[in-house]
Amino acid sequence: MPGAEIVIETRGLTRRFGELTAVDRLDLTVRRGEVFGFLGPNGSGKSTAIRMLCGLMLPTEGAIRVLGLEIPRQAEALKRRIGYMTQQFSLYTDLTVVENLEFVAQVQGVLRREQKGRVDSLLETYHLVDQRRQLAGTLSGGQRQRLSLAASVLNRPELLFLDEPTSAVDPQSRRDFWDALFALADDGATILVSTHYMDEAERCHQLAILQHGRTVAEGRPRELLAALPEQTLLVWGDQPRAAQRAIEHLPGVRACAQIGQSLRVLTEPRPELEAQLQQVLRDAGIEARVERTTPNLEDVFVAATRRPGGVGDA
Amino acid sequence: MSLSLSRLRAVVLKELRQLRRDRLTFAMILGIPTMQLLLFGYAINMDVRHLSAAVVDQAQTQRSRELLAILAQTQVFDFERRLRTPSELAPLLESGRIQAGVVIPPDFERRLATGERPAAQLVVDGSEQVVQQAARQISVLPLSALEPARAGEVAPGMPGGGIEVVSFYNPQRRAALNTVPGLVGVILTMTMILFTGIALVRERERGNLEFLITTPLSPFELTLGKVLPYVGIGLLQITVVLVLGRVIFGVPIRGSIVSLYAAALVFIVASLALGVLISTLTQTQFQAMQASTFTFLPQLLLSGFMFPFEGMPRPVQLLAEVLPLTHFLRLVRGIMLRGAALSQMWIDLLALVAFAAAALTLATLRFHKRLD
Numbered sequence: 207m208p209g210a211e212i213v214i215e216t217r218g219l220t221r222r223f224g225e226l227t228a229v230d231r232l233d234l235t236v237r238r239g240e241v242f243g244f245l246g247p248n249g250s251g252k253s254t255a256i257r258m259l260c261g262l263m264l265p266t267e268g269a270i271r272v273l274g275l276e277i278p279r280q281a282e283a284l285k286r287r288i289g290y291m292t293q294q295f296s297l298y299t300d301l302t303v304v305e306n307l308e309f310v311a312q313v314q315g316v317l318r319r320e321q322k323g324r325v326d327s328l329l330e331t332y333h334l335v336d337q338r339r340q341l342a343g344t345l346s347g348g349q350r351q352r353l354s355l356a357a358s359v360l361n362r363p364e365l366l367f368l369d370e371p372t373s374a375v376d377p378q379s380r381r382d383f384w385d386a387l388f389a390l391a392d393d394g395a396t397i398l399v400s401t402h403y404m405d406e407a408e409r410c411h412q413l414a415i416l417q418h419g420r421t422v423a424e425g426r427p428r429e430l431l432a433a434l435p436e437q438t439l440l441v442w443g444d445q446p447r448a449a450q451r452a453i454e455h456l457p458g459v460r461a462c463a464q465i466g467q468s469l470r471v472l473t474e475p476r477p478e479l480e481a482q483l484q485q486v487l488r489d490a491g492i493e494a495r496v497e498r499t500t501p502n503l504e505d506v507f508v509a510a511t512r513r514p515g516g517v518g519d520a
Numbered sequence: 521m522s523l524s525l526s527r528l529r530a531v532v533l534k535e536l537r538q539l540r541r542d543r544l545t546f547a548m549i550l551g552i553p554t555m556q557l558l559l560f561g562y563a564i565n566m567d568v569r570h571l572s573a574a575v576v577d578q579a580q581t582q583r584s585r586e587l588l589a590i591l592a593q594t595q596v597f598d599f600e601r602r603l604r605t606p607s608e609l610a611p612l613l614e615s616g617r618i619q620a621g622v623v624i625p626p627d628f629e630r631r632l633a634t635g636e637r638p639a640a641q642l643v644v645d646g647s648e649q650v651v652q653q654a655a656r657q658i659s660v661l662p663l664s665a666l667e668p669a670r671a672g673e674v675a676p677g678m679p680g681g682g683i684e685v686v687s688f689y690n691p692q693r694r695a696a697l698n699t700v701p702g703l704v705g706v707i708l709t710m711t712m713i714l715f716t717g718i719a720l721v722r723e724r725e726r727g728n729l730e731f732l733i734t735t736p737l738s739p740f741e742l743t744l745g746k747v748l749p750y751v752g753i754g755l756l757q758i759t760v761v762l763v764l765g766r767v768i769f770g771v772p773i774r775g776s777i778v779s780l781y782a783a784a785l786v787f788i789v790a791s792l793a794l795g796v797l798i799s800t801l802t803q804t805q806f807q808a809m810q811a812s813t814f815t816f817l818p819q820l821l822l823s824g825f826m827f828p829f830e831g832m833p834r835p836v837q838l839l840a841e842v843l844p845l846t847h848f849l850r851l852v853r854g855i856m857l858r859g860a861a862l863s864q865m866w867i868d869l870l871a872l873v874a875f876a877a878a879a880l881t882l883a884t885l886r887f888h889k890r891l892d
Contacts, residue, residue, distance in 0.1 A: 260734055262730070262733060262734065282736075285733075285734050285735065285736060286736055288734065289734075290731065290734040292727060292730045292731055294727040294730075295727065296726075296727040296728050296729075296730050296731035296732075297728070297731065298534070298538065298728060299726075300538050300541050300542065301534065301537060301538065305534070305537060308530075309530055309533075309534045310735070312526055312527065312529070312530030312533075313527055313530050313531075313732070313735045313736065313737045314735055314736065315524070315526070315527070315736060318526070341541075357731070358731075361735075
C-alpha cells in the first residue's frame with residue numbers, strides 16, 4: 207500500500223529507563239490498511255514502542271504522529287480512535303464474557319440501544335456465543351485472546367495495536383486469530399502487531415525487525431528475503447552436533463542452528479564457503495553433505511541481528 | 521475533569537458485580553464489624569479492676585487500715601497478700617504474681633500530719649500501661665478523706681459512703697457504652713481505607729489499568745466509580761454496629777440519627793480519600809495493605825479510642841488533630857452519648873471535610889493516565 211495515507215510516523219523515537227535504552231532512535235512509517243509487524247526477541251523494545259505510540263508512555267526523545275495527532279500531547283483524542291490489545295490479559299477475570307464486553311461498551315460510550323447488538327455481533331464474530339455466561343478467568347488461552355480482541359475492536363478503531371497477542375495460545379488458535387486480524391484489515395483497519403513468531407511475521411504486509419530498541423531491517427517480508435546478502439547452507443549428516451562444533455567458529459560463518467538431523471548455517475555471501483565447509487568437515491572426520499538452500503525469514507532475522515558492525519550482541 | 525454518568529455507572533456496576541463474586545470480601549464487610557463489636561465489647565475491658573496486690577502495712581494504725589479499706593473499696597486492687605517489709609514486693613512484682621503493692625511506712629501518721637513527704641507508696645508494674653494509668657488516678661485519691669481538716673476539699677458530688685473509681689478515671693475511658701461509638705469509627709477506618717487502597721491498586725496489578733487508560737474512561741470516573749459502592753458499604757457497617765450495640769450492649773443513641781449518619785458519611789468520604797491517596801502512592805496490593813496499616817495504627821492509638829486524648833503530650837495531641845478518626849470520635853461520642861447537635865461540633869466536621877479535600881486533591885494530582 208505505498209502511496210496510501212501515513213497513519214503512524216515516528217522520528218528518532220527514544221525511551222530510556224535509567225541506564226537502559228529500551229527504544230533507540232526508532233523511525234517508523236505505517237500506512238493505512240497495512241498489517242505492520244514488529245518482529246523482535248523479548249526485550250527488544252516492542253512493547254515500549256507500542257505503549258508510546260498509544261500515548262501510554264512518554265518518549266524520552268523524538269516525535270510521534272498517529273492518525274494525524276501529535277502524541278503524547280493529543281493522546282486523549284487518539285484514544286477514541288484506536289484499539290489496544292495488551293500483552294497480558296487485561297479484562298476482568300471475575301466478570302463473565304458478556305459482562306466484560308458490556309462494561310467496555312459502556313466505557314467506550316456505545317449508545318445504550320446499540321450496546322446489545324454490538325456485543326452480540328462480537329460474540330458471534332469471535333466464536334464466544336457458547337461462553338457468554340462463563341467467567342473470563344475460566345476461558346482457555348485461545349478464547350481469552352478472542353475476547354481481548356473483541357474488547358479492543360468494540361469501538362471500531364481505525365488503528366489497532368496488538369502486543370504479542372498470540373504468545374500464550376496453541377497453533378490452531380494462532381491461525382484462527384490471524385484470520386480474524388485479516389478480516390479486520392479487509393474492513394479497513396490498520397494493524398500494528400508485535401510478535402516473535404516467524405510464521406506470523408511472514409503474514410504481515412510490512413515488517414520491522416527490532417533489536418535492542420533499533421530497527422535492524424525493514425520492508426515487505428518477500429523483499430527482505432530477496433535482499434538478504436547472506437547465504438544459507440544446510441549440512442546433512444549423522445553427527446550434526448560434532449559438525450556444528452567443527453564449523454561454528456570458522457571465519458565467514460555467522461550463525462549455526464541444528465534443525466532435526468540437519469544443520470542450518472548462515473554465512474557471509476561468498477560462494478566458495480560451501481566447498482570450504484565441506485573440506486573442514488572432511489578433515490575433522492565427519493561424514494556430511496553441504497548444500498545451498500533458500501533463505502527464510504528466520505535467516506533474515508538472524509542475519510539482521512548478528513551482522514558485524516550492526517547492533518548485534520557480539 | 522470530565523465526568524460522564526454512563527461511564528461512572530458502568531464502573532459502579534462492574535465493581536458491584538465483582539464484589540458479589542468475591543465471597544470472602546463480602547463476608548468481611550459484615551463479619552468485621554460484628555466480630556470487632558463482640559471482641560471490643562466483651563473481651564477488651566478497659567476498666568482496670570481486681571489487680572492482684574500486696575500490702576505492707578508497717579504503721580498498723582487505725583488510719584492506715586482506713587486507707588486500705590478505701591483502696592479496697594475502689595475494687596481496683598484485690599489485696600491478696602500481706603507482707604512485712606517492702607523488699608518482699610520486688611520478687612512478687614517481677615514474677616508477675618502481683619501487679620501492685622501498697623506500702624504504708626511506720627511513720628505514716630507523722631507524714632500525714634506534716635504533709636512533707638508522701639504518706640504512703642503505691643508500687644506498680646509499670647510495664648502494663650493500663651495498670652500504670654490506674655495507679656496515677658489512685659495516687660490523687662483518698663488522703664484528704666482521712667484528714668478531717670482538709671475534708672472540705674472533697675468534691676461535693678461525691679457520695680459520702682463508698683468511693684467510686686469512676687470519677688477518677690477519665691470519664692471517656694469506660695465501658696462498652698464508650699467503646700461502641702468509638703468502634704463505629706475504628707471499623708470504618710479499617711475497612712474503608714484498606715478496601716479502596718487495595719481496590720484501585722488491584723486494577724493496576726492485574727493489568728486492567730493498561731487497557732482502561734486506552735479507553736475514554738477518565739481517572740476521576742474510575743476512582744469515583746470504584747469508591748462509591750464503598751460509601752454504601754460503610755453506611756451498612758455502621759448500621760450493623762449500631763444495631764448490635766443496641767441489642768447486645770444497650771448502647772443508646774441520644775442525639776439525632778440523621779446527624780450521626782451525616783457525620784459518618786463525611787468521615788467515610790475522608791477515609792476513602794485517604795485510601796485513594798494510598799493507592800496512587802503504591803504499586804502492589806501488598807504495599808497498599810502495608811500503607812493502610814501504617815495509617816490505621818496511629819489513628820487507633822492516638823485518636824482517643826485506646827488512650828484518653830487528654831493524657832497525651834501536647835505534640836502528640838497536635839499530631840492526633842490531623843487524623844480523621846480523632847474528629848469523628850468526638851462527633852460520634854458527642855452525638856450518641858451526650859446528645860449533641862452537629863452545629864455544636866462544626867469544627868470537627870469541618871476538619872473532616874478539609875482532610876477529605878486535601879487527600880482527594882493530592883490523589884488527583886498523582887493520578888496519571890499513563891504507565892510511567
